[in-house]
Amino acid sequence: MKTVFSPRHRGHANQLELMAGAIVPGFELPSRAEFIHDRILEVGLGDIVAPKDFDLSIAERVQAKDFLDFLPTVYPRWKELGREGTALAYTWPTRGLRGDVVPECLDGALGHYSFDAGCGFVEGTWDAIKSSHDVALTAAELVKEGAGSAYALCRPPGHHAGSNFMGGYCYINNAAVAAEYFRVNGAKRVSILDVDYHHGNGTQEIFYSRSDVQVINIHGDPNQEYPYFLGYKEETGAGEGEGFNINYPLRWGTDWAGWSQALKDGIQKLEAFGPDVVIVSLGVDTFEKDPISQFKLKTEDYPKIGALIKAIGKPTLFVQEGGYAVADIGVNAVGVLTGFEGA
């Protein structure tokens, strides 16, 4: 299968994040995408092509225009304030505060548009966000035009970003934009299968009231794991969307036996839905050596994931999400793809 990749992700570098009481270097490193890129060449997965330039009209159907308009302004405004380093929020509107105001002050606006301090901005961040969005849409276009599959090597990732907020290293929700692209271009039903270790709260929120996009998530139990405040089993959708959101929260320490059982159950529900196209939010932070995660999948398990997804028999778009064991991320992510190809 073809991969879509942009070197413009590299400008999103040296960003800081808040974790366990400390400001630390971001885990979402440029080398993540480079290790995957190099592994694709090594195994000869297929051509690696550059993204086309898309406008944000599809994105504006799944994320608020004022939020999308805000993103490119953040770092220029940060610099106007005489600051350098990482632009990061430090106050958030929770229960008892106003969720409807966007303060004039940049720090307030950053808090309004985010749910954590995982989304820092540096000089190249907006350009990387836009390139990641373009990568997803270019790969979606390949699938729309008849490729049985394509791989969007997105960075930054997207599944924590919701209709009007960022968080968890995610700004534009690449998988959600791709799903909307397929809908606009004739697909009646789309399934998003999110296998990242973390619950894709943004994707869930965006499609929660819709019956045309099924969202299936397999992830660390939010009682134990980030993002803590969404991803529980009883969240099954609302209104028209009732029954079209499916969560599989799994406890720390889950290995292939437990994880693959959830995947097989999810695939059954996906097949019952009968989508025209499948989007896989492909995180490989389920790996046993991932530095911020607690599942126990092994390198040999990733091709088995690809083979199970292949057996669904639908056009499939893989969209890269997380994975932080940088030395292993290439082998594991590409392992899913070669497993899908039957190699």
Ligand code: OKP
């Ligand atoms: C993004 B994706 C670790 C802090 C967690 C946020 C994790 C975001 C993951 N103790 N910080 O889903 O891979």
Ligand code: ZN
């Ligand atoms: Zn993750």
